[in-house]
Amino acid sequence: MPSTFNEYLKSKFIARIFWSRGLGLALKIDDYISAGCIGAVFRATETSSRRPFAAKVVLKTPSWRQETVFHDLLSAHPNIITLYDVIEYENFGLLILDYCDGLDLHHSVHDSPAFAGNTEAIKHVFLQIIDAVQYCHENNVYHRDLKLQNVLYDPHTRQVFLTDFGVSTNQSWSAEHRTGTVRSMSPGEFQIDLPLKSQSF
C-alpha cells in the first residue's frame, strides 16, 4: 500500500510547476527524494535560477497546520532546516524547505566510513543535534520523533539539519502515547497504567 501510494504521489507531482507566493518564485518539481509517514518529499527547482528546494507534500490531517507553525518558529536556527513557504491546496499542503545536498544521517552513518570510529566527527555532529534540540525546547516545541533518519547531513559543510516536525508538540507533558518511532522511544511511553502523563520526548 505505501509504495503504491508513493507511486501515486510521484505520478501526481513530478514535472508540475507550483507558484510560491511567499518566495515569489515558480518551482518545478523534478525529482523524488523520500517518503515520510504521511506524504513524500520531492526536489523542486526554481525555474529560472535552477536553485534547488525541497518540497514536502503533506496530507491535510486535522493537525497539519501545527507542523508548519512549529517549523516556521524554529527555522531561524542553523541546524534546523529552513521553511520558506507553505502552499495550501484543496487536498494537500506543500512545504517549501531548504534543499540539503546530502543524505540523512542514518544512511550517512551506514554508508560512509567517516563516522564509525571517528570521535571528532561524531562529536561535531552530535553537538549540532543537541543545539537544535535545545533550541526547540527553548521555544517549547518537542520534536517527539528524534532519530537519525530525521537528521540531514551535508558532507560538504559538515552541517546537520533537523527535519520533520510532523509529530511535534508544544506540550511538555502529553497524555498521548506512542507517537514517533518505537525504536527510539523511552520506556515511560509504554507505561500506560502507572503514570497517566508521560513525558514524550
Add this chain to the structure above:
Amino acid sequence: MWSLGVMLYNLITADSLWARPMMRDPVYASFSRDPRFWHKRVPLSLRTMALLDAIFVRERERISLHHLRQVVEQMETFYMSPAEIVSADRRVQESARRHGPWTCPPREVLAERREVHRGIGASGSHSKPDRVGAGGWRGKENPALLGDVGQRGTDVRIGQSGYGKPSSTSVDLPHIEAYGIYLW
C-alpha cells in the same frame, strides 16, 4: 533525551540498539538486568558507557540536556583503546572486529594476550564479581561523568579490595583501571 541517547549510540556504533524498550525485547531486558551490559557488548570508552547509562534511566534521574552537552564536549574518545580491547570481554572483541574501523588489534594478538591473562588469572584479573556496584551508579550522580575517576579508582580501590597490583606492564591490563569505577 532518551531518543538522543539512542541516536548517540547509533552514531557511535553504526548499529541499532534494542528494537523496543520493553522487557519482551531480549536486548532491552538484558540491558535492564545487567549493570555491565555495555562492557559485554560494545568497545566503548568508560565515559561513553557512563554517559549512556546516565541517559537510559528513569526520567527523574536522567542527565539534563545542558549537562549532556558538556559531557559530550569533554569526551576525548568514544571508543576503547586497542590495549583495552585486548583485555576486554570476548564479545566486545568480536564486535570491535566486526565493525572494522575501530582500531582492533589482529586476532592473533588477541589470542596471545588472552593466554597471558589466563596465566595471571590467579591474581584476579578475571575473577571480578560481576555485580559489584550494581544499581546506584547509573544516573547523573555517576562519578565516572565527573572526570578523572579512572586514576583515583586505580590508586585507592584496587589496592584495598585485594585484586593485587596490575602486572608489571600496566598497558596490558587497562581494564583493571577500568574496574576501579565499579569498586567505588
